[in-house]
Amino acid sequence: MTYTLSGCRVITGNEQCPYYPAANIVIKDGIIKKIGPAEICPAEGEQISLRGKLVAPGLINCHHHLPSVLYRDLGSDLPLMDWLQQAMWPAQAHMTGEDAYCAALLSCAEQIQNGITTTVDQYYYADCNARAVKRSGMRAVIGATVFDHPSPESKDTLQTAVDFIEKYRHDERITPCFGPHAPYTESPRTYRRIAALAAEMGVMVHTHIGETRGEIDCIREKYGTTSTQLLEETGLFENRVIAAHNIYLSPQDIDIFAKYQVGAVFCPVSNLKLASGIPDIAPFIKAGIPTAFGTDGAESNNALDLLQDAKIGLLLQKTMHRDAALMPAEQGLAMLTAEAADIIGMAHCLGRLMPGYQADLVVFDDAFANAVPHHATAAQETAHLLYSLSGKNVQSTMVAGKWLMYERQIRTFDYPAVARQVQQRAARIAADAGLL
Amino acid sequence: MTYTLSGCRVITGNEQCPYYPAANIVIKDGIIKKIGPAEICPAEGEQISLRGKLVAPGLINCHHHLPSVLYRDLGSDLPLMDWLQQAMWPAQAHMTGEDAYCAALLSCAEQIQNGITTTVDQYYYADCNARAVKRSGMRAVIGATVFDHPSPESKDTLQTAVDFIEKYRHDERITPCFGPHAPYTESPRTYRRIAALAAEMGVMVHTHIGETRGEIDCIREKYGTTSTQLLEETGLFENRVIAAHNIYLSPQDIDIFAKYQVGAVFCPVSNLKLASGIPDIAPFIKAGIPTAFGTDGAESNNALDLLQDAKIGLLLQKTMHRDAALMPAEQGLAMLTAEAADIIGMAHCLGRLMPGYQADLVVFDDAFANAVPHHATAAQETAHLLYSLSGKNVQSTMVAGKWLMYERQIRTFDYPAVARQVQQRAARIAADAGLL
Structure with missing residues (x-):
């Protein structure tokens, strides 16, 4: 299956081209097929607009x-x-x-x-x-x-x-x-x-x-x-x-x-x-x-x-x-x-957003004010990611082309049910261990 | 106007009673009128259920x-x-x-x-x-x-x-x-x-x-x-x-x-x-x-x-x-x-959740997994707040009895419009200062 994440700011982790202010990422069968500005990397398949959002390697x-x-x-x-x-x-x-x-x-x-x-x-x-x-x-x-x-x-x-x-x-x-x-x-x-x-x-x-x-x-x-x-x-x-x-x-x-x-x-x-x-x-x-x-x-x-x-x-x-x-x-x-x-021995397929690499990536939005403003150079965007953003800014997370979380909803399992279970189990353990 | 935040876990900041596992907070005209378990502090006016959520002084x-x-x-x-x-x-x-x-x-x-x-x-x-x-x-x-x-x-x-x-x-x-x-x-x-x-x-x-x-x-x-x-x-x-x-x-x-x-x-x-x-x-x-x-x-x-x-x-x-x-x-x-x-010379009215103090408070929920689990003593809840939680866990924020943010929506002004304005103004300043 082929689809395209379109219009996003991208920190690639690829030394040759570390940053795109607006790029398409074409993903085929969980692998990045192409990445770049729309002029040289036109969208293929379904388009998911991430316009203005920041995408980085997972x-x-x-x-x-x-x-x-x-x-x-x-x-x-x-x-x-x-x-x-x-x-x-x-x-x-x-x-x-x-x-x-x-x-x-x-x-x-x-x-x-x-x-x-x-x-x-x-x-x-x-x-x-x-x-x-x-x-x-x-x-x-x-x-x-x-x-x-x-x-x-x-x-x-x-x-x-x-x-x-x-x-x-x-x-x-x-x-x-x-x-x-x-x-x-x-x-x-x-x-x-x-x-x-x-x-x-x-x-x-x-x-x-x-x-x-x-x-x-x-x-x-x-x-x-x-x-x-x-x-x-x-x-x-x-x-x-x-x-x-x-x-x-x-x-x-x-x-x-x-x-x-x-x-x-x-x-x-x-x-x-x-x-x-x-x-x-x-x-x-x-x-x-x-x-x-x-x-x-x-x-x-x-x-x-x-x-x-x-x-x-x-x-x-x-x-x-x-x-x-x-x-x-x-x-x-x-x-x-x-x-x-x-x-971890996976430098050939993980840690960068470039053709041939796994589509493992993270999408940041500006729902929280610490993500505002951002500036347009690779150095400024990297500083933005490392110093200004934190986990709170993550909107969506993808592994091998599959959204594990999309717009802050975990898709692979029932998070609220797991949270309730862990609350109960942790309370039981703390009580059994005499820690309450 | 009188209303009640009901059923919340409360870190009070009041040395005499630092923590309630389930309390009502009665607020009248922006001031905390009463606080405590429902048995001794029954709800008055409209009830806003914060059941299971954690409330702390702003x-x-x-x-x-x-x-x-x-x-x-x-x-x-x-x-x-x-x-x-x-x-x-x-x-x-x-x-x-x-x-x-x-x-x-x-x-x-x-x-x-x-x-x-x-x-x-x-x-x-x-x-x-x-x-x-x-x-x-x-x-x-x-x-x-x-x-x-x-x-x-x-x-x-x-x-x-x-x-x-x-x-x-x-x-x-x-x-x-x-x-x-x-x-x-x-x-x-x-x-x-x-x-x-x-x-x-x-x-x-x-x-x-x-x-x-x-x-x-x-x-x-x-x-x-x-x-x-x-x-x-x-x-x-x-x-x-x-x-x-x-x-x-x-x-x-x-x-x-x-x-x-x-x-x-x-x-x-x-x-x-x-x-x-x-x-x-x-x-x-x-x-x-x-x-x-x-x-x-x-x-x-x-x-x-x-x-x-x-x-x-x-x-x-x-x-x-x-x-x-x-x-x-x-x-x-x-x-x-x-x-x-x-x-700041306001110890008589700010910094604690107790009768007579301003209703300035913050509500944390468990939408993010770092808030799970929590335990039931004052020391554990205080450690939870200081070491496990961060700004991302804030669901609602109140000053003088008025919600400034409620369920992650800022109520006092148009946040997305302000974010767009700041993005534009910051870009202009960075360009004028030769920083792009």
Whole structure:
């Protein structure tokens, strides 16, 4: 089926032609066939007028925990260990697979509402999460959590992860992978097994690295090295690795990231909330490492508005380095789209609006006054997207040529029913965990 | 006229009873007559059901420049002096009073959409701004800018400010005041004259203090002291003063703030964008100084979503001080409501939802998934408001018992027409200033 989105302002993410003030986007069978001004790219098939609206590549959320919306607002303002012991662990112990499925669907709704078309996850109940993502119409890279200890889902999380990967490895919108939690909770032996399995199965690994000073101290004490160097020794980085947080990395660690092209994902809002530290992104970019942003889970963010994470992430770099010119909006755009696609191995088909790429895109309107005015150059429109807009401005969201949300109505499932379900399930979990 | 908002969850801001899971709010002639559960506070007059929705005191934006939405996205990612010289000053030189009026109205729309009911301003064209605020239905403290040099509005900005104050001093929703720009641009003599005039006229002063390291160096070089100590010598603090930014204050300066109870307003997002620095709020609170948040103008934020400023402001303190328990959500709520009302001298009638107070309030719904779930204690609902919600969740906004926005439709003026006007005027200004 062929149709045309017509008359829109377009931020393409394509370096050759970053911006069109008024363009047609011809979509055929879910793929962008042509894009450009009407004179050189006439409409084909049905026309959907997006006159005056701003279209950008769908955002890619490179670190998330889908079901954790269940724990939103629980244990706020507690120090990290109290938060884990008094709120998170008791709550998690009362979560079932069906709770995870419902919550993951709400989490997809929130991401779709915020213009996120691909989410990169790491959690147990990976199969429930994958089912929710499929129903929502989003894309996802889903890392099945691997713990050294059992999870509520499984006594052998590594075997569960292998089974999950086998089940989804040929899925068109789910990319399964391994999700070992972190080097301070999982042993080098576990990472070594995962490194070998990932190589054998040809899949990615999504893990936390360098999130807190406590982690670094613990690894130094236990192994006499850094988290990054420890993981290098396990052979993990021979695979494509998505590393979340990266706050406490040494210059040597950053060299290792550069050598193996480890994908560095930054979650500034979550890091601030847990008082973990401020990630310093500039050295990663300087070293040529692909970088991206993640919201992290709603239990620590508490929102999944990736544009806000990007804005705060960029602005923090400016102030940390006392340089307002550092980390311009263009860099932020790349981190939300093309570089993020590169990190998940999909730079050939995602993260840009150009012929041959998937029609994954987001439409912004001016229903809210923060979208007014806008100006006519590529730099101004990119600044507009990164600094002025947020999830609230998203009018419609498309994946593979299909509207997941159109004019603020989610089309793939019954959002109000899911919201009611999650409200009930979260209340039950909070009560069972003694948190009310 | 008497009517009742019924069945809502209410964050009151009243320390004696901070939260109701289901309450009626009886409003008579724009004032809250009664508030509480239906059993003890039966509905009177027409009932407007807000069942399940969350109601909070209207937010107070304590530092803003209303017309500056005209400059949104111009000169992004430039160092401060380049941004001023290449973008802001050329653009400002092309702004007329009618431009200011239109832009101020858009700025009111954006604030109403974000649940802000009172805005505290500092700009020239104060009369245009006051007219826009009156039309929008908001409340405002409007500081007429005083410069040592002429403004595009006036050759004698001090006289213009005096005239403005005389004109509006008995207005029921506009509180006029003096707005001297900053100690690094205005002379001690000017501040001394303003200090005397403010005392004589019984009005407040709204100024910038300690915004950049450059300011502190300049004042030290010129006068051998700090901005705060210089202003103390002028007698300024004998009046009620609203001081914006406060990044570079010494412990002695903070003592001066405490002695005179200067209102300290923090604008974390704007400060990060201009690489000015990270404001440290905790010492001000410890010293018993009333504190609040401001968005600053859209030219440096670029959004007017005060809940996001508060979230980032609180989270930054946690990380700066490595203490996730520091600056809890309750403190953030106070800074957005009751303490902000105190700073502008209206603690007796604004900032809390309790009998005798103005019916200035904001209603949040769950149309967006970031509002789901919510939990049932005062602490959890306050965390929900400060960390999970943002302006996008605002469904309705009321000032003095009148809906300015109801179910996301602005009722006091034609928002789409204003948005079109501002788009045209901003394009003209950017073109005239050579910024396209």
